[in-house]
């Protein structure tokens with residue numbers, strides 16, 4: 001019996017040559033595709049959580065007497081073109097960060113009473129203890145300068161981006 005319906009004349013598809021995909025094949029494709037996307041997202045998240053560090057030659061940046069308790073001082077590291085800020089909090093704990101705001105590169109200033117590094121350009125602020133952004137447009141933390149106290153000297157040993 002020959003099928004003579006009108007639509008078959010308008011759309012002459014040869015069914016035996018068409019490629020069919022079974023539901024099982026479609027489900028397998030979707031499962032593998034979703035698994036692959038989840039794996040890639042996991043890898044991206046893992047890379048984002050690790051902070052790469054820059055290995056640079058260690059250098060003395062100050063003496064401990066140069067930084068008053070509750071105060072700060074400016075220095076450059078690892079090159080003369082990289083402004084940084086060294087902070088000594090009320091407990092005497094030392095920490096150092098890049099002074100370049102991660103939003104649009106203005107210089108941050110230390111506000112010890114608020115325990116922040118404030119950016120005057122767009123009212124951004126970072127924690128002075130770990131450099132994470134607190135308010136304003138910046139979304140990335142300030143690079144941390146790793147430091148060591150060697151006797152009376154404060155030595156910068158690297159940069160955590």
Ligand code: FES
Nearest residue numbers: 101103104119124
């Ligand atoms: S440059 Fe620092 S908040 Fe915009």
